[in-house]
Amino acid sequence: MDGGCLELAGKLPTPETRVVGGNEEALIRRAQRGERVAFDTLVRMYDQKVLRLAMRIVRSPDLARDLYQDAFLKVYRSLTRFRFQSSFSTWLHRVVTNVCLDHLRRQSTREEVPPPAAEEGQPEFFHTLADDRPVLNPERALRAREIGQRIQSALHRLTPRERMVFELRHYQGMKLRAIGELCGTTEETAKNCLFRATQKLRGELSDLV
């Protein structure tokens, strides 16, 4: 080894070990064997979706980051128990759903008040999707913000399971059968949850519809 220079040992990842649009199963198995690079790649494939869901459940950046981290740490710790009996996406969603449900349950126990919307001039942690309609006038923008807050408050009044089922069905577009599996219940229960959630929301927001 030359003095003064760094020797790169053979353990550096070689091109053939890198995943380039590779087989997800092979990636998971490598991660299960303890390859951190493989696990990090898996995280990159799904983490934006996980973070979006976390941001829908909580409106605080710190809490969203905590849910994101909790979910992936749980995945990391239990990855060796994944037996390919479902898709990795489904399994991951199950973990994330449980983390979110746990948070909602703790929140309802503590009766937390949802955080207020960011005031003018405060940094925005959350970007909204680009609005390609004509620019809203200030009055409409204010109205839209008020409606958003009313919706958020109404969602907050749902039970944890009703909230999760509703978020997953309405905003994530998942089928009720899959939602039932994720929440550890049946499709029928998920349907009942969705119905009750919709009923409650209709009651809370009746003046707006």
Added chain:
Amino acid sequence: MSCKEWEENLTIYLYDELPVEPRTALEAHLALCEGCRATLEQTRRLRQLLDERPAPEPSPEFLFECRQSLQDALDREELGWQGLLRGWLSVVRLAPASGAVAVVTLLALGFSLGWAMRSRAINVSSGPPGLSTASLLPADFQNMRISGISRVAPDPKTGDVRITLDAERRLTLEGSLDDPRIQQVLVYALRSYDNPGIRRDTLDVLRTRPDNPKVQQALLYALRHDSNAGVRLEALDALQGLAGSPGLRQVLLGTLEHDTNPGVRVAAIDLLMRHADEEVLPALERLAASDSNRSVRLKCARAVRELEKGGY
């Protein structure tokens, strides 16, 4: 079916999850029921209203921040303190003891231990993440071997790059066996190190200090818990000087009854017999009748006869 009962189906219908038969029945009912049509329309408007709720999208900075936090948490999860120490002692080679001073040569990941602990401390604390290259001396890079790079991440805010890597540097530690720091490393090697050959070499050195309480504890630990039978035999041999102590007799009895290796059980009998007392006889009688290994049963039977001759 009453309108109240149809109402649940309305919600599922709007989400396009109603099976064919109930959907057909519902549509037939809607054609006739103004109230249910009104409910359907209200629910449809509710869905549109809910869709106006802004969909949060993480900014690149926020996503980077979340990813960095996760990586730090995974690093802590991955290594842990035991992993750090184990990595430090990845190769240990001990010279045979000679006189009062034993030269102990440790090939270690010492630099990576110190460096990793420093960098972990920095990451965990609120200080700046990682080590600045400006803080490393040329000597730090000399003889350093990078064994793996787990992350290369640019910081979009500063333009800097953060590299997480594992590095090894060979160290030689030299000192007396009476040096508590040397003892600490050796005791750790005996208790935790992966290589049984290294553990046996460690025993060879430690056995020259049988009076030291920490050494005694390490030897007892090795006898009770080491996964390698050869190491347990060496520990047994190293404990000969203490065979008279009641505490050790209890450990030896435990070894006799529970060790999975018959050779170790036989060696435990030999050691017990040198300092036998009335406690030992019942255990030997029991094992003479029930041990799974014939050699052990014969040895126990012989030991029982000797003890009975001796008046126990």
